[in-house]
Amino acid sequence: AQSVTQLDSHVSVSEGTPVLLRCNYSSSYSPSLFWYVQHPNKGLQLLLKYTSAATLVKGINGFEAEFKKSETSFHLTKPSAHMSDAAEYFCVVSGGFKTIFGAGTRLFVKA
Amino acid sequence: NAGVTQTPKFRILKIGQSMTLQCTQDMNHNYMYWYRQDPGMGLKLIYYSVGAGITDKGEVPNGYNVSRSTTEDFPLRLELAAPSQTSVYFCASSYWKRQGWTNYGYTFGSGTRLTVV
Numbered sequence: 001a002q003s004v005t006q007l008d009s010h011v012s013v014s015e016g017t018p019v020l021l022r023c024n025y026s027s028s029y030s031p032s033l034f035w036y037v038q039h040p041n042k043g044l045q046l047l048l049k050y051t052s053a054a055t056l057v058k059g060i061n062g063f064e065a066e067f068k069k070s071e072t073s074f075h076l077t078k079p080s081a082h083m084s085d086a087a088e089y090f091c092v093v094s095g096g097f098k099t100i101f102g103a104g105t106r107l108f109v110k111a
Numbered sequence: 112n113a114g115v116t117q118t119p120k121f122r123i124l125k126i127g128q129s130m131t132l133q134c135t136q137d138m139n140h141n142y143m144y145w146y147r148q149d150p151g152m153g154l155k156l157i158y159y160s161v162g163a164g165i166t167d168k169g170e171v172p173n174g175y176n177v178s179r180s181t182t183e184d185f186p187l188r189l190e191l192a193a194p195s196q197t198s199v200y201f202c203a204s205s206y207w208k209r210q211g212w213t214n215y216g217y218t219f220g221s222g223t224r225l226t227v228v
Contacts, residue, residue, distance in 0.1 A: 032215075032216075034216055034217075036217075036219075042221065042222075043201060043219040043220055043221040043222050044154075044201065044203075044217070044219040045219070046216050046217070046218070049215070049216045051215065090153065090154075092217075099217075101153050101154045102153065103152075103153045104153050
């Protein structure tokens with residue numbers, strides 16, 4: 001069985017401050033984990049992925065995530081938020097040929 | 112490299128009409144999917160395909176049909192459109208490596224915004 005929980009439905013940060021979007025997962029398999037971003041009225045774009053290589057994964061636009069097996073977490077971080085980061089972010093877990101999408105976290109960035 | 116191409120981008124249907132949403136990918140991905148996204152919600156899987164000639168139902172298949180005659184194409188058919196089918200539809204593809212069942216990530220189309228009135 002698999003599940004994914006995004007712990008915050010909304011996160012608000014000021015421009016230039018760090019971003020933390022939290023994701024916990026469960027999986028009976030060795031999972032692949034992903035973060036996707038969706039800007040308003042756009043499709044989903046892959047930010048980064050973990051597929052059993054290095055546990056610290058670097059993605060596009062300065063985002064990174066760390067796979068922590070002991071904590072079953074895959075939190076997304078960025079050192080300094082930019083206005084263009086305002087979007088919806090989805091955490092995704094894949095394993096044993098099943099993929100589960102999280103409910104999403106909306107990131108607001110204040111000037 | 113076009114990725115996943117969906118057409119049309121927008122469509123308004125009357126109740127009871129039918130239509131086909133087109134989806135094409137040029138990455139030779141083995142798996143393809145149709146999702147719907149309702150306002151403020153995540154993605155719900157409608158149908159998926161593991162290869163040409165093979166399709167299966169997802170979470171919300173009622174009112175839809177699919178076919179996959181080629182690796183590249185995965186059209187979604189709406190029969191007898193209903194207001195509950197008003198949504199944004201996304202086609203996606205991915206490559207699953209069967210050894211170890213590793214998914215290398217989805218590529219999404221830009222979406223079709225459908226309104227049924």
